[in-house]
Amino acid sequence: MAGLATSLGAGASTNSLSQMADMDLLFLFGSNPNEGHPIISLWLKKGLRNGAKLIVGDPRKTWMARRADVWLNLKPGSNIAMLNGIVNVILENGWENREFIAKRTEGFEELKAKVREYDLDRVETLTGVAKENIIEAARLYSHAKKAMVVYGLGVTEHQTGTENCIAIANLALVCGHLGKPSTGIMALRGQNNVQGASDLGPLPATLPGYQSVALPEVREKFEKAWGVKIDPKPGLKSVEMLDECRRGNFKGIFILGEDPAQTDPDLHHVRGALEAVEFLVVQDILPTETTNFADVILPGASFAEKDGTFTNGERRVQRVRKAIEPLAGMADWEVICKLSTLMGYPMHYNHPSEIMDEIASLVRIYGGINYARIEKQGIQWPCPTKDHPGTTTLYTDLFSRPGGLAKFIALDHKGSGELPDKEYPYVLITGRIREHYNNGSMTGRCSGIVEIVPEELLEISAEDASALGIGHLEQVSVSSRRGEIKVKAKITDRSQPGNVFLTFHHRNALSNLLTSGFRDPITGTPEYKSCAVRIDKL
């Protein structure tokens, strides 16, 4: 999210999901919504049925890739080269939106100079995508009236994740495809409340509402509201806290509803950290790999057991309602209040609506939101005042950067942290399938889902399988420099030769034992989408 924030001002999708029905071009990049976001895929399909053209950038031959007007089957990790190449084609042909660039952006000359280095020959070599497809993608995108870029974790889960997002913003800005209905950039969020969790400040360098902890006036506002002194020094990111645990410098962690011991990359490192930390408290609804390491486990309440709000990927704040009593007697928000009070900082709220009222008083983008207003339908932030209707389309007038201008940022291709070699010749891409969810702690306990998808399968192309002498559903070992797992192989043309795919849904085949420790230096997002593995027949 840092990428879009850098270029445009806010780390958020620019439009409403329902606007997807009316676009005339969809550029789907690093996202497989049919599996990861099935209901968003329905909006996209509606757009396609209404006649929208389709460009898909994905190393996997997904449902959308099969139906694409242009499929950019790029090598994993070559996103920046791909996007620079497309921008270069647009500029060379004069297809850019000069008026938009002049009036609403800055830094164009730097971008222009940089992308010139990405001629078609070079981009074809770096990405593996045929030149004519790059040209066609550039032509289609730049000539569209209402073009949306929809991207997913295939863009962000790289060591260059932030830069990949910036590269997407560069492309949209060059064509002026922002600030109008059905025209913009949509980031698809993996988890129900990624947007809200980012908005509301469990982040080490910002207080709720992306307000920098380094700014004295921000601290002053929160110090007044909270009645404490706030440390001006940014804290540690979760991965850094874990690093410090291993070094013996970090002593106590409270983990709320997260499972780093299964879902973080390079699990041996994570598990070493969780073992090393002196006192670990984990609150969760179900036992996970992480709860094994806890000194105290606190029961969590599921979404059915509490009141509150989630903010979705289009910035819509919507109600979560208590349908049944918390099974363990307390909702998570009550537990935090009680713990805080016991530690000498009293917190008391009668209902989560009072917490939202406090949020609204401190966070401008949520300023006009309260439970009464979102009783029937959620509101999309920014919603600064009680009479503001919310915002369906961002940046119709100004970008939320200083001066109101969006910024072009010149970028270079870096590639993945770990590339295939003789010893580990395949690229492993990890991701989701539709039926399961993340660590599988929830869907793995849904009997019907377990019945239809009981186990992990390695998706491998027929070419690679035959070279390795592997048959469909035969057992194989997948290993990387960090670990090994045993799974069955599924031969499918969804994988291109050289690439294989695993999910991370199954506790008995922990694919994150394989993934690398490379991370985006800005956000700390791990490079889940690319690491080198070898495959052996068992």
Added chain:
Amino acid sequence: MGTTISGKLVTIKVNNSVLSCQSGKTVLEACRDANIKIPTLCYDKRLEPYGGCRLCLVEVKGFSKPLSSCTTPIEEGMEIITESDELTRLRKTSLALILSNHPFDCPHCEKTGDCQLQDIAYEYGCDWEGSNGRDAQLISSTLNGEKWDLPRRDDNPFITFEPNKCILCARCTRICNHVVMAGTIDITGKGFDSLPDTAFRRPRSLENCEFCGQCVSTCPTAALTDRQGRGKGRKYQMKQVKTTCTYCGTGCNFFLNVKNNKVVKVTSDYDAPVNRGNLCIKGRYGYDFIHSKDRIQTPLIKRNGKFYEATWDEALGLVASKFRELIDKYGPGTVGGFSSSRCTNEENYLLSKFVRCAVGSNNVDNCARV
């Protein structure tokens, strides 16, 4: 998911009252917006106009025959009648045709109390014999023909198919092919043998089905029902609680159906701004975990490598004193919290506040990046 509406306003007259409606709407949509009731069985606002069930017939001035309101766009000056003896007779005949091949097992049918066919049959008084000589004759002679006698199919964990209860409205096949674009089912066979089914009537599996249950959500009868919810209660015995899905970041709304403090089923919310009644496999069928026997029901404290059950007071007392001890001994910079993009906004805010205020550091992060 809604038709494209242009901003232009059109004036029409329905049953002698004047309505101002947005152009691009159908007669049915315009009437329903104005709370004028028109019966339908094949209509679902998520689908494109179809005109199959013939129950939504209306009289339009200037047309010699009744028109299906769901496929007729409104036009300036249109004069429409939605209720008349002739329309009632036509609707009853259509209903009689549908019911002539429908099992009357309503007392133990899964859909009773939530069945569109049952509701419309009740409204139009399906006890025609005696009340209306002409319809009685229709039923007893012409319509007392062959009936389907096909077995119920439970060939997958989620969707039960009772073909005998199908009225061939094609809502299931249309939502599968036009909205989901999964192509799992289509109308197979010809004439009396027509049925919505999979290719070669194979069992549903991941090879041919996404198990999103969209077909179930649109079925107006009990032909398609949620297998997991069967026998768990009538709709009117359950509390419907509107909420937001806990899985991905799309933000779909739906109703949790609760009976005896248990979530027994998920049903669609057609007014939801994001999903408009649509759901995927996880949203519709991924709720078992709520009542999983594996749920952590009580705080647990680890002693000598083993977890022991504890009360909330014991556990929170221990956590508070241990964190205080670490803060006092090593400084607040050595203690922190991981928040969760699975939890609510309010909880994320509170955890951020807790670490800043009760711990005294900025060591708080979420798993948004993971």
